[in-house]
Amino acid sequence: MLDVKRLRHDLDGVKRALARRGAVPAELDRFVELDTAWRALVAESDQLKHQRNEVSQEIARLKRAGEDAEARIAEMRQVSDRIKELDERIRQLEAEIDELLLSIPNVPHETVPDGASDADNVEVRRWGEPPTFAFDPKPHWELAERLGILDFEAAAKVTGSRFVFYKGLGARLERALINFMIDLHVREFGYEEVFPPYLVHRHSMIGTGQLPKFEEDAFRVVDSDYYLIPTAEVPVTNLHREEILGPDDLPKKYVAYSACFRAEAGAAGRDTRGLIRLHQFNKVELVQFVKPEDSYEALEALTAQAETVLQRLGLPYRVVALCAGDLGFAAAKTYDIEVWLPSAGTYREISSCSNFEDFQARRAQIRFRRAPKAKPEFVHTLNGSGLAVGRTVAAILENYQQADGSVVIPEALRPYMGVEVIAPPAD
């Protein structure tokens, strides 16, 4: 949510900034209209309430003195009726304004490159060399089938498309990666581990920006207010909703493993094979709450921490700065980390690291004080995948595949795996 004061004082500046994302939301002009009307009504209502408060005191005085207060009471009956009318209209306006504000995306940071689509994203750096193979590298789903570690058919039978069973060493690999990632971020980067609820209420989804605009992307539990989380970002960011943190509380850094659930509406036909796009996947998420002046430094650090996972696993990747047109709804700036996938012959997103500035904090009412008596300010929130686990499995299988169809386990993972290689069964 944008700052309404900013909209009042610098509407043109906001329009210019949002224009970089694409079309300027028509909501902006509508906001000015509604806000003006709202303020006029509030002023009138407040004045009448003031009058009512004063006269109520007087009535109390008269009654205590045993005098007649009927005239004043009758007078206030009228005033109260008028207040009721005004407040009803104010309520309606507020609901409309709220809905409107919640549908306006965040303003891109000035360092975000111009551009309309992912084609305009800017590569920031590369790490590692894509491996060369003396044979035809196979896609991970073919490798996995041969190894007997993933079973998409069984999942389709039990649930439906875009689900998977991990089996045997595949299941262990997924679990090993989760533990490896969490341990790294906790031990080396100072994150606190949390294990969040997988269901959240509507307000939390609004807090991080998934709702109200992207209802169709989420799974909702019927006959309830609960949504399956699309990412641990939602529960973990909302962990501090409606709080005012103390001067020494920031920065707060959390790492959370969770399953993630996405409807993938509009993705029909895309990435239909393998682990790339599933309705349920695992992710280790990094979430930070920081002081406003620290958030861009924190974004660089957080991105570097996510990259470290790939470096330890020896997986080649590149980092891309999303252009304004490709930015997510709530983000002010985003780096995507893309891992090399030999079967695709290209880099595929495996992490997305964003600074939301105060956009989510304002929606979820997450504030802090600089000093014990200082005025509360909104924190800045950030998050990033550290990493998407299923895609990491895909990358390991493909990058570490051998001519005989076996897959070597990266060094860093062996303590968690207990084996050095996953080999196909002897026929």
Add this chain to the structure above:
RNA sequence: GGAGAGGUGGCCGAGAGGUCGAAGGCGCACGCCUGGAGAGCGUGUAGGCGGGAUCACUCGCCUCGUGGGUUCGAAUCCCACCCUCUCCGCCA
């Protein structure tokens, strides 16, 4: 799921239609005291919105779980919902 109790400021806790944004205590901040610390004493200690001022200022309105209602007037009365606790049942 059944029965009961309860949600008040950072925390504990009073308050039972008007003088209550709310006693008292703890905590915290500042000051005095001290060689320093503690004790003691004093002062101050919520948030939101709107208007005026625009460094820390001021006026008004709102907020005692949330939302409605009754009333001239609600922390206080009524209704619905949410949450917490206790007991029973069920259960990993």
